[in-house]
Amino acid sequence: MTNAPTHAVPAGELLIKSEGDIVAARRAVRDAAAARGFAQTEVTRIVTAASELARNICKYAGEGVMRWIYMETDTSLGIELQFTDHGRGIADISLAMQEGYSTGGGLGMGLPGAKRLVDEFEIQSTPGEGTRVALKKWRRK
Numbered sequence: 001m002t003n004a005p006t007h008a009v010p011a012g013e014l015l016i017k018s019e020g021d022i023v024a025a026r027r028a029v030r031d032a033a034a035a036r037g038f039a040q041t042e043v044t045r046i047v048t049a050a051s052e053l054a055r056n057i058c059k060y061a062g063e064g065v066m067r068w069i070y071m072e073t074d075t076s077l078g079i080e081l082q083f084t085d086h087g088r089g090i091a092d093i094s095l096a097m098q099e100g101y102s103t104g105g106g107l108g109m110g111l112p113g114a115k116r117l118v119d120e121f122e123i124q125s126t127p128g129e130g131t132r133v134a135l136k137k138w139r140r141k
Ligand SMILES: Nc1ncnc2c1ncn2[C@@H]1O[C@H](COP(=O)(O)OP(=O)(O)O)[C@@H](O)[C@H]1O
Pocket: 052, 056, 057, 060, 061, 085, 087, 088, 089, 090, 096, 097, 101, 102, 103, 104, 105, 106, 107, 108, 109, 110, 111, 112, 131
């Protein structure tokens, strides 16, 4: 489902730089998605995707910010999660999006897995400047 929001309201932001911040981010996303009325299975999908992005910030950029935004159209309610860092960036995004690709000895499933779990997935990155990932999830009113 893809939508152009008629309303988008910033709802919160969190600094992410430690393992504890990943836990806090998971909790914040869980609460925000539940408050938005998503069913439990959808809440879990959104939390799982957010967890991967928060972990990437810690692991590859050192620190960054997660912002969450409530969206609305005539027929749908949604949540957008933005992950922004000013770390090393990603030189080849299509490579980073491939399953099994990791420069950190990981499983390389974080980015492709997160993409599958949400309705819209955008990634922008500039080597030496940082990375921004935006996830959107929608539900019908
Ligand atoms: N925020 C980021 N900053 C810099 N590089 C990143 C960031 N997020 C992901 N990457 C790069 O993309 C690769 C793939 O990420 P991901 O799919 O989450 O797998 P994994 O974390 O297991 O390596 C990482 O190994 C890393 O090279």
